[in-house]
Amino acid sequence: MRRYINFKLIILAALLTAGLTLLSGCGKATAAPAFGALHVAGTNLVGANNQPAVLHGMSTHGLQWFGQFANSGAFADLKKRGANVIRLAMYTDENGYLSNPGLKEKVFSAADAALAQDLYVIIDWHILHDNNPRTHQQEAVNFFSEAARRYGSNPGVLYEICNEPNGSISWSGDVKPYALAVIPAIRASAPQAVILVGSTTWSQDVDLAAQDPLPFSNIMYTCHFYAGTHGKWLQDKIDAARNRGAAIFISEWGTSAADGNGGVFLDSASQWLNFLAARNLSWCNWSLCDKAESSAALNPGANPNGGWTEGNLSPSGKFVFAHF
Ligand code: IDC
Numbered sequence: 001m002r003r004y005i006n007f008k009l010i011i012l013a014a015l016l017t018a019g020l021t022l023l024s025g026c027g028k029a030t031a032a033p034a035f036g037a038l039h040v041a042g043t044n045l046v047g048a049n050n051q052p053a054v055l056h057g058m059s060t061h062g063l064q065w066f067g068q069f070a071n072s073g074a075f076a077d078l079k080k081r082g083a084n085v086i087r088l089a090m091y092t093d094e095n096g097y098l099s100n101p102g103l104k105e106k107v108f109s110a111a112d113a114a115l116a117q118d119l120y121v122i123i124d125w126h127i128l129h130d131n132n133p134r135t136h137q138q139e140a141v142n143f144f145s146e147a148a149r150r151y152g153s154n155p156g157v158l159y160e161i162c163n164e165p166n167g168s169i170s171w172s173g174d175v176k177p178y179a180l181a182v183i184p185a186i187r188a189s190a191p192q193a194v195i196l197v198g199s200t201t202w203s204q205d206v207d208l209a210a211q212d213p214l215p216f217s218n219i220m221y222t223c224h225f226y227a228g229t230h231g232k233w234l235q236d237k238i239d240a241a242r243n244r245g246a247a248i249f250i251s252e253w254g255t256s257a258a259d260g261n262g263g264v265f266l267d268s269a270s271q272w273l274n275f276l277a278a279r280n281l282s283w284c285n286w287s288l289c290d291k292a293e294s295s296a297a298l299n300p301g302a303n304p305n306g307g308w309t310e311g312n313l314s315p316s317g318k319f320v321f322a323h324f
Contacts, residue, residue, distance in 0.1 A: 033118045034084055037155035038194045040218045040247045045194070045282055048155070055120055055282035056324045057085035058297065059252050061289035062126065063106050064095050068304040069288050070110035075117055077306030078288075082324030086114045087122040087160070087251055087284040093130040098139060108150065115156045122196065122251060122284065123147055124160040131167035133178040133198075140178070141185045148189035159186050160196040160251055164203045164224060171200050171208045179214055187216070194218050196249050203252075204230070207237040210246035220249040226295075227269040228257035235275050242279070250276060250283035255316040256295040260286070264294050264316050273323055285320045297321070 035047025047053040058078055060070050075086055090097050090107050097103045107123060114121040125140055127133055133140065144159060151157040161182045165175045179197050186195060195218065199205040203224040210221065223238050238248055253272070255264040276283060290298040297317030302308055313321065 033115075033120050033156045037153070037192065038120070038158070038218075039192065040194060040220060043242045043245060043247045044280060045220065045247065045249065052280050053282070054280050055085035055284075057083035057087070057119070057284050058288040058320075059087035059122075059124070059284040059286050060089050060110070061287040061291060061296070062089055062091045062094065062096065063110070064091055064100060064103055066287075066289035066291065067103075067106045067110070069290070069298075070106065070113070071305060072113040072117070073303075073305030073307065074288065075114050075119060075306075077308055078321075078324075079117055079119060081321045083119070083321075084324075085120040085122065085282070085284060086110075086288075087124050088114075089124045089126045089163070089287070091126045091128065092136055092139075093128060096126065097143070098130075098136060104143065104146075108147075111151070111157065115154065118156070120156050120158060122158045122160050124163055124251065126163040127198075128164055128166075131165060132169045132174055133162040133165055134169075134174050137178050137181055140182050144182055145185045145188065148186040148193070151190065153190050153192050157190070158194045158196060159190070160198070160222065161186075162198040163252070165198050165200050166202045169200055171205060172212050175199060175209070176212060176214065183214065183216055183219075192218060194220060196220050196222050196251055198222050198224075202258075204234055204237065206241040206246060206248055207244075210241035210244040213244075213246060220247040222249050222251040224250070224252045225272060226254040226256055226258040226260075227265040227272055228255075228263045230258070231268070235272075238275075238279075238281075248279075248281055250281055252286050253283055254286045254295040255319060256293070260295045261293045264319070266315075266319050269319065285316075 035053035111121045199209040206221045255269045290302045302312040
C-alpha cells in the first residue's frame with residue numbers, strides 16, 4: 001500500500017513538473033540567453049549554474065528619437081560583434097512615455113527582437129529631467145506590472161526602474177521608497193528577475209545606496225560614468241559600495257563628457273574598462289544611434305538595420321564594439 005502511494009506521488013510530481021514547464025514556456029521568447037537565468041550572488045552577477053555572468057552591450061538612445069535603431073537587424077549586427085545585452089532607454093519625459101504611451105509598444109517589440117536572438121534585454125524607465133522618480137511612481141508601478149506580466153520570469157529580461165535620479169532628493173527619502181513600491185509590482189509576476197536600481201546624483205551615489213540597501217534579493221545598483229567627466233573618485237564609490245556588499249551594474253557609460261559630446265576620451269575609457277573587467281562588472285554603452293554627437297556609436301546616415309561597415313562606425317563605436 002505504502003509503495004502504491006509513493007508511486008502515485010511520483011506520477012503526480014512528474015505531471016506537475018511537466019505542467020510547470022509548459023506554463024513557463026508561455027513567455028514571449030523560447031530561446032535561452034548565454035548564461036541562462038541570472039541572479040545575484042554576493043556582489044556578483046551569476047548565471048543559472050552560478051558561473052560569473054558578464055554582460056557587455058549597447059544602450060539605445062531615447063527610443064522616441066532613435067527607435068529605428070532598435071530592431072532585429074541592428075541587434076544581430078551587435079551580437080555578431082560580441083554583444084550579449086541591449087538596454088532599451090524609454091524616456092519618461094522629453095516626449096517620452098508619459099506623453100506618448102505608445103512608446104511602450106516599441107519597447108516590447110524591441111525586447112522581443114532581442115530575446116529572439118538570445119540577447120539579454122534591460123527595460124529602462126529613463127527618468128532624467130523629471131529628476132525625482134517618486135513624481136511618476138504610480139505610472140512606473142503600472143508600466144512595470146504590465147512588463148513583468150508580459151515577460152514573467154523570462155530569463156532574458158532585466159528591469160531598470162529609474163535611470164538617473166538627480167536634483168535635491170535623497171536615497172533614503174526618495175529613491176528607496178520608490179524602489180520599495182515598484183519592485184514588488186515586478187516581483188508579483190517575475191519573482192526571480194534581476195532588478196537594477198539607480199541612485200541620486202545621476203546614479204553615482206552607489207555608496208549611499210549601499211549604506212541603506214534594499215531588502216530584496218537579486219538587486220543591483222547602477223553606476224553611470226562618462227570617460228571625459230568621471231574619474232577615480234567615482235571608481236572609489238563603486239569599490240566602497242561593493243565593500244559593503246552591494247552588487248553594481250554599469251547600465252550606462254560613454255566615451256564622451258557627461259553631456260554626451262566632446263572627446264572622445266579613449267585613454268580614460270580604457271582605464272575604466274580595465275577597472276570594470278578586474279571586477280567582472282557588466283556594462284552598456286551610450287548610445288546606439290547615428291546622432292551627430294561623439295557618444296553615438298554610428299556616424300550620421302548609418303543604416304538603422306545593421307550591416308555596418310568600418311566607415312559607419314564613429315570613433316566611439318569602433319572603440320566600444322572592439323571591447324564587447
Ligand atoms: C543625452 C543624449 C542627448 C539628448 C539628451 C536629452 O546624449 O542627445 O539630447 O540626453 O536629455 C545621461 C543620460 C542620457 C544622456 C547622456 C548624455 O542618461 O539620457 O543622453 N547622459 O548627456 N546621463 C549622463 C549622461
